[in-house]
Amino acid sequence: MKTQVLNLDNKASGEIELNDSIYGLEPRPDLIQRVVVWQLAKRRSGTHKVLTRGEVDRSKHKLGNQKGGGGARHGQRSAPLFVGGAKAMGPVPHSHEFDLPKKVRALGLKHALSAKAKAGAIVVLDEAKASEPKTGALAKKLAALGAVKALVVDGEFDANFALSARNIADIALLPTAGLNVYDIVKSDKLVLTTAAVKAIEERLA
Incomplete structure (x- = not known):
């Protein structure tokens, strides 16, 4: 399709031709959800931990006699009962x-x-370059x-454009190599340069 x-x-x-095998599919939310869950699972640190019975600093001596105490x-004061x-069975460090x-x-x-593309939320720029680093402009x-x-995707960002964009709220810059489902989904608009469109086609076609 042309845009x-x-x-x-x-x-x-x-105008530019967008590959229908990449931008013209009928979106499947289940596939998108699977990839997003996979991405978020990868970024979890998995360092949550509680003390086990062997690590709690309490007396390890038996509290009283086995029989006759009423x-x-x-056994130990470090038992989960006390x-x-x-x-x-608390959490221990592990990979998610x-x-x-x-x-x-x-x-x-x-x-x-x-x-x-179906939502009309893709904007194609000829290039992402700025003559000077001016955030307001x-x-x-x-x-x-x-x-x-928006998420702005380019092969290699112009220094002035990157400096201008870094302090704009809700604008994220991403190189084509790092393009991922989660960042696409959470942005309202996807801004692609012509160089990015070409690189995405080479990667996915």
């Missing part, structure tokens, strides 16, 4: 990561891009493009 290419002044700069038979004791086939990951990315230009909460 219009704009420049930062919101003026037409030609109550239950107890206040200040250990937690039974799991495997997801490469084909599913690639398909999830295609469906996330197709979802944005760039914010106005992006707002005119409808990119208030």
